[in-house]
Amino acid sequence: MRVALAVLWKDLLTEWRSRDRLVAMAVFALLVVVIFHFALPEGTGRQIASNAPGLIWVAYVFTALIGLNRSFSQELENDALSGLALAPGERGWVFLGKAAANFTMIGTVQAMTAAAFGLVFDLDLGSVALELAAITALGTAGICSVGTLIAAMAVRTRFGEVLMPILLLPTLVPVIVGAVDGTEHLLETARIPFDAVQLLIVVDATYLITSFLCFEYVLDE
Amino acid sequence: MRDPALSRPPDTALSVRARGIEKRFGSFSALRGVDVDIPSAHLLVVLGPNGAGKSTLVRIVAGLLRPTAGTIEFGEAHPEKCRNVRGQIGFVGHATMLYPELTARENLVFAGRLHALDNPAERARELLAEEGLEAWSDRRAQTFSRGLAQRLAIARARVHDPRVLLHDEPFTGLDGAAAERLAERLERLREDGRSLVLVTHDFRQASRLGDQALLLANGRVAYRAEAPLPSASELDEISRHEAARA
Numbered sequence: 406m407r408v409a410l411a412v413l414w415k416d417l418l419t420e421w422r423s424r425d426r427l428v429a430m431a432v433f434a435l436l437v438v439v440i441f442h443f444a445l446p447e448g449t450g451r452q453i454a455s456n457a458p459g460l461i462w463v464a465y466v467f468t469a470l471i472g473l474n475r476s477f478s479q480e481l482e483n484d485a486l487s488g489l490a491l492a493p494g495e496r497g498w499v500f501l502g503k504a505a506a507n508f509t510m511i512g513t514v515q516a517m518t519a520a521a522f523g524l525v526f527d528l529d530l531g532s533v534a535l536e537l538a539a540i541t542a543l544g545t546a547g548i549c550s551v552g553t554l555i556a557a558m559a560v561r562t563r564f565g566e567v568l569m570p571i572l573l574l575p576t577l578v579p580v581i582v583g584a585v586d587g588t589e590h591l592l593e594t595a596r597i598p599f600d601a602v603q604l605l606i607v608v609d610a611t612y613l614i615t616s617f618l619c620f621e622y623v624l625d626e
Numbered sequence: 627m628r629d630p631a632l633s634r635p636p637d638t639a640l641s642v643r644a645r646g647i648e649k650r651f652g653s654f655s656a657l658r659g660v661d662v663d664i665p666s667a668h669l670l671v672v673l674g675p676n677g678a679g680k681s682t683l684v685r686i687v688a689g690l691l692r693p694t695a696g697t698i699e700f701g702e703a704h705p706e707k708c709r710n711v712r713g714q715i716g717f718v719g720h721a722t723m724l725y726p727e728l729t730a731r732e733n734l735v736f737a738g739r740l741h742a743l744d745n746p747a748e749r750a751r752e753l754l755a756e757e758g759l760e761a762w763s764d765r766r767a768q769t770f771s772r773g774l775a776q777r778l779a780i781a782r783a784r785v786h787d788p789r790v791l792l793h794d795e796p797f798t799g800l801d802g803a804a805a806e807r808l809a810e811r812l813e814r815l816r817e818d819g820r821s822l823v824l825v826t827h828d829f830r831q832a833s834r835l836g837d838q839a840l841l842l843a844n845g846r847v848a849y850r851a852e853a854p855l856p857s858a859s860e861l862d863e864i865s866r867h868e869a870a871r872a
Contacts, residue, residue, distance in 0.1 A: 411739030419727040422766075484721030487690050488782070492740040493713030625692055 412502025426475045434468040434518040442525045453526045458588035469511045473552040477560035490624040497617035504553040536597050543605040544584030551576050554616035557623045579608045640701045640789035641665045647696035649682050656682040658845040669822040671836035675869040678842040680825045684792045688717045716788035718796045722779035726768030730778050741786035753781040772799035794825045829858035843868045
């Protein structure tokens with residue numbers, strides 16, 4: 406656990422000083438929201454509200470891809486990845502630290518994206534902010550657990566930046582289904598649907614445990 | 627020359643034994659059946675021309691690369707059966723393994739935390755003092771020259787006080803004083819019972835420091851020698867001869 410906390414501390418500190426990932430993700434997310442604004446036909450608030458869950462999760466997923474891609478490419482600089490690989494004990498703790506750092510950074514950008522989405526499309530997300538944050542956190546945990554594993558696998562390949570979305574997007578289908586379904590119900594009824602939460606918890610746990618165990622072999626060259 | 631009767635404290639001793647190490651990258655064979663023995667309190671010098679397989683060999687011993695064939699044992703432990711073997715290995719590679727945005731101190735503290743040290747900040751302070759980097763301890767690694775970064779990388783490799791230390795061309799970028807300090811430290815570590823590997827093109831240091839020499843050419847062991855090693859000029863001549871034959 407101390408290794409996971411060390412990796413989390415290191416990732417957040419380096420990001421705080423460089424801000425390259427957060428800025429890239431934030432700018433990209435804002436651009437996606439603006440593009441949606443101009444791409445979608447003029448409609449009533451009700452139509453926009455029905456499309457909002459899908460649109461907001463599209464923005465979340467593509468923004469997360471940028472952050473996850475960068476998550477391990479910074480470890481290639483000076484071959485710092487070898488330093489992580491030489492850490493004793495279960496390498497899964499390194500994975501957990503990286504995944505937690507990704508979760509924190511992606512979550513920060515998601516909060517900003519949701520606010521921008523609400524403003525641009527005139528949606529009242531403030532009244533369900535806590536519930537929305539809970540569903541977003543569950544969906545993001547799934548994205549970060551499998552995404553961190555795949556980012557580590559792809560980083561040393563020649564076409565890693567292309568390979569990563571090709572590998573990651575299919576595995577995110579159950580996460581997206583649960584998250585969009587949950588967000589849709591929440592915006593309609595102002596209540597968190599149990600079925601969607603149940604699906605997200607099961608998928609998150611499966612991805613988290615699998616990734617933790619597989620990470621031992623991913624760090625080998 | 628080192629006194630063979632020097633005591634070898636059991637808590638610092640760990641021998642390395644590699645047998646039949648092969649490594650293929652696609653159709654290219656980087657290593658072809660290499661055997662290596664590094665008893666504790668010994669320094670093995672690995673020599674050879676560029677592309678001979680020296681770095682591949684040390685990365686395999688470090689556990690960073692899986693061999694295509696062959697086995698490596700540390701003392702009684704097979705590395706795949708004992709993850710904690712990684713905690714006994716220190717590695718200085720071609721790259722520094724440093725994070726440019728972190729200061730020298732933070733890089734060492736992070737490495738110490740990865741190795742679950744009880745007091746990584748204190749250990750970082752000790753190593754910075756030993757390497758003469760105290761004045762740079764709060765400067766980010768991205769501002770370091772090649773030589774300063776190399777000194778910090780060497781400190782980083784020792785943060786967990788490993789029993790096996792692998793150095794892949796550690797003298798690169800070091801000035802005369804820093805190179806001499808490193809050579810003296812390698813001698814001290816050996817006397818303390820550590821198993822050491824030094825990959826180098828510096829025949830003078832190889833001849834001075836080594837207990838054994840291994841010359842690789844084209845992925846094979848072309849020459850072996852035990853202490854007392856040949857002189858630097860003899861090693862140079864042997865190296866040229868074997869490289870030409872390969």
